[in-house]
Amino acid sequence: MGYDVFSTDRALTEGVERHSAPALLDETRAELTALGRAAGSAEAQEWGALANENPPKLRTHDRYGNRIDEVDFHPAWHQLLERSVGAGLTDAWGRPGGHLRRAAGFLVWTQVEAGNGCPVSMTHAAVPALRTEPALAAEWEPRLTSHRYEPGLRPAGEKAGALFGMAMTEKQGGSDVRANTTRAVPLDAAGEYLLTGHKWFCSAPMCDGFLVLAQAPGGLTCFLVPRVLADGTRNVFRIQRLKDKLGNRSNASAEVEFDGTWARRVGEEGRGVRTIIEMVAATRLDCVVGSAALMRQSVAQAVHHATYRSAFGGELIDKPLMRNVLADLALESEAATTLALRLASAYDTVQDGGDGAERERAFLRLAVPAAKYWVTKRCTPVATEALECLGGNGYVEESGMPRLLRESPLNSIWEGSGNVQALDVLRALQREPEALNAVLQELGEARGADHRLDGAIKGLLTELADLSGIEARARRLVERLALVLQGSLLVRWAPPEVADAFCASRLGGDWGTAFGTLPHTLGLAAVVDRARPAG
Incomplete structure (x- = not known):
């Protein structure tokens, strides 16, 4: 029996209502409810399971020995992507309220199968980088923000x-991209180059274009590499192998070689990092x-199980110790959702x-790496x-x-592991004082509301x-920054x-080293009830 992944998530629905412009709220709620019902359907859950159980396969050559470098996916993968692209999860830039709407939808659809989020995320994030070259943006942005999913290797x-x-x-x-050795040799035509070198990680190698x-x-320098050239011939894009990963198995990650691969420059030479920074x-x-x-x-599954599982003379959810564990998990989940939507x-x-x-631009400069560090770190212990x-x-x-x-x-590894995020926070603190000022203004909105937060x-x-x-x-500094930010929200x-339990445990020090060590005097039953996945 299915359920509405969006409407039964109170932290998510309240966050969408809080941050949406009133004129957009009804439309946003309707879109997310439709996506939430699809995500909770038996059909979509089966897609997720099948895509995970049938990982992509690499075909380097056709039967005649010609190099083709194709990746084959189970039909369920394409059904997942068709729905996520159709729901506008690559369409936020320039759309009123688009980032909030998209983030909420991304949160909903990821619960079906997280692997398809990789190409969706990169397609969305490529737009600001391409805008550094208006001609490239004019050509590619309508395709990237389209609600049409068209798989297959054809000219874009x-x-x-x-x-x-x-x-x-x-x-x-690795993360030190300035140590890259891939060479780019300019051609006579302005902005065109030939690339030669390797890439240890190429995310989603079946895509139409790559940064x-x-x-x-x-x-x-940053370049755009199309998978197929305008005349229909395939660009030199040799997939050496697909990574055998711990998780994220429905999605393909590859090692690739370039050998005279045609590319177009994105941004100025020598400013590659600055070009991709918004991406x-x-x-x-x-x-x-x-x-x-x-x-x-994870929390929805745990709470649902405890609600219907009888043991030791009653339902698990009514046992004080299990209630403490579930409440603790629910706090972590709600804090992550609230910060993400903010x-x-x-x-x-x-x-x-x-x-x-x-001010918001400055706020994001510091809050994004801090949140990326802490929220992604908390995901594994919660699961x-x-x-x-x-x-x-x-x-x-x-x-x-x-x-x-x-x-x-x-997610704690992708786009820079914990140390990379922590060092990025230090860089922002040292070079961009307006970023700290913006975060302090945000924290000031909750001044005096809780003595543990103030402390x-x-x-x-x-x-x-x-x-x-x-x-x-x-790391300790960034952890504190993320926790006080979550607490203030x-x-x-x-x-x-919820706020009382979070401040008492995460900020007030009345917390053990494992989940389920919240002060027993708190209103834990209400915290757990709020996290129930049923309407």
């Missing part, structure tokens, strides 16, 4: 919709949203360009504890919990005032029992 000009991937990292550099970093004569920020936000989705699905709403304000746009709530049944593949657990570490903010400021050994302390917007 013949398709009503297109998807984008990216190939940034190399085996000798790639390579060393041009002027330094590290990176957008995909980092999707890491936060995606982790919030995995947490929500970030998405900031993107809409920046996009609108009205009052507050510059692990939720699995345990189902006991031995949770360890069995049919429960779906092992798939959630295998997926849970991904945590004071402790954060004390730590910021001491720069000795700051790099070695970076919950104090302002969540029900009192």
